[in-house]
Amino acid sequence: MATKRDYYEILGVDKNVSTEDLKKAYRKMAIKYHPDKNPDDPTAEEKFKEAAEAYDVLNDPQKKARYDQFGHAGMGGAAGGGYGAGGPSMEDIFSQFGDVFGDDSPFGSFFRGAQGGGGGGRQRVRRGSDLRIKLKLNLQEVANGVEKKIKVKRHVTCNTCGGNGSKNGTAVQTCSTCSGTGQTRKVVNTMLGQMVSTSTCPTCNGEGKLVTDRCDACFGEGRVLQEDVIPIKIPAGVAEGIQLSVGGKGNVPPRGGVAGDLLIVIEEEEDADLKRDGNNVVFDLYVNFVDAAIGTNVEVPTIDGKARITLEPGTQSGKILRLKGKGIKELNGYGRGDELVHVNVWTPKMLSAEERGILEKLRNSPNFQPKPNKNEKGFFDKMKDFFHG
Known part of the structure; x- marks a missing residue:
């Protein structure tokens, strides 16, 4: 197995590099080794991924501290300490570019367009907000683990319209401005040549559809607020401040998408004796x-x-x-x-x-x-x- 290169060497920076200079170094490498700019160089994509992996670690204070102390051994064997064992995918990498290039940059919009696999024709799945609650546990519950049922108020999909916000779930039409993609596209001239720049559709706000007659139950939101009882299993050994997550038990977004998570912050009650x-x-x-x-x-x-x-x-x-x-x-x-x-x-x-x-x-x-x-x-x-x- 090939020896992994030093992350600082890959980006050409030192350990005291500022956040802004790190971004500049990464932008330079991303443009230089972008696969579309190097169709005849089979190594370009690997170098492109290598730079993304280095940036992922050095741009995260916790990962950077672990890498500075232990090197690649401290990253748990996973590429970048945060990607899968196979290293970063192109989708992982492209998702970074809103931060690196800026949301209004033609480079950023181009890379986001590439994320969908060719020009931004795929509408991004929207995700609802997370809910955070505090849960008090006594020492016996902390020591041995416990199952709890928690009442939370959260936004759930409206059953009347099925979540699309329209009357009877049928009063909806495809946005004519973006043809249902949620994005508009235009050609931008850059130093790399012509690139397709994408932006959120101003007509439908990125949803790809327009409600022509609102649902009476949710008033066009596609979601309603209700109280749910959610069973959770607290493992033994948790401590004050630990945060547990229950996937999909947060809020659903307006008019379709996936629910966020329920985040449970542990608080320990003081025991009278122990x-x-x-x-x-x-x-x-x-x-x-x-x-x-x-x-x-x-x-x-x-x-x-x-x-x-x-x-x-x-x-x-x-x-x-x-x-x-x-x-x-x-x-x-x-x-x-x-x-x-x-x-x-x-x-x-x-x-x-x-x-x-x-x-x-x-x-x-x-x-x-x-x-x-x-x-x-x-x-x-x-x-x-x-x-x-």
């Missing part, structure tokens, strides 16, 4: 120094209910007990975190005269004198062992 730390959960256990000295059994809360643990005689404040597998499941993985029980020995703030007298008798007892040995680790070493060892 605190999350990555996939681990932490519980602060407070015990009196008598129980710490002579040992005892205590119940502690976990994600899945109560668990009984044993405190050995002589348990020191700051000791961390690990309950294996009592934490949060790994998102899209098979592992699970632990519960870390942090022991805090409680010192009473108020004492009765009798209690004070008992403790005064024990104050100078040899067993009450602090005598840490070399096996007694400090707090920092304990935390290092649990979180890094």
Whole structure:
């Protein structure tokens, strides 16, 4: 397999290139290696795709940072880190040119015309807007996953007219200006010769059809607002701020097209007892120094209910007990975190005269004198062992 060339070398720029200079470099390469300009050069299309792949990565701050750190290995094996494994298609590339050449540029409109496979005769499928909602989950739902039914108000296709906005779904005619393509075309003279420039049809606004009599149910919109109940499955291990997507459950566009997506932003409710730390959960256990000295059994809360643990005689404040597998499941993985029980020995703030007298008798007892040995680790070493060892 051939070694992939460096993206900066392909476009002839350095790592500190500005966004505008990167666009200029890409425009230059795109014009130079466009297949229509090089019909006798079988390598032109590959170089054209190579430049598009380089621009796709270097123009995206996250992809660029990953590439700068790891090179091609950091792009996950997929061409450009965002295309399919076979590399960018010509349709992928042409879709970039509104940004690179400008929507009003003859080059941009030419490339968009080429995207449809020869002159812009194909009407582009319109897509509706996405819906975004916030979903609160408690710690148990986050840890184990949950199925929810969510009520959302969204635009759906009008059943009366079938989505085209016309009375009874039949009062519609093909736009005579663009012959139903949604685009108008004109020949533009450029440095590459004559090119066909396309633009949105001003008569039908790119829809290709005109409504002659509006639907009474949707008033010509082709869509109505309704409340839907949408079932969703939340995987175990999600975290605050993670965004999940349900395809096709957003709004449909006016008068035909495909629906957008429903985007679900996760919010975590704070648990009364357990605190999350990555996939681990932490519980602060407070015990009196008598129980710490002579040992005892205590119940502690976990994600899945109560668990009984044993405190050995002589348990020191700051000791961390690990309950294996009592934490949060790994998102899209098979592992699970632990519960870390942090022991805090409680010192009473108020004492009765009798209690004070008992403790005064024990104050100078040899067993009450602090005598840490070399096996007694400090707090920092304990935390290092649990979180890094």
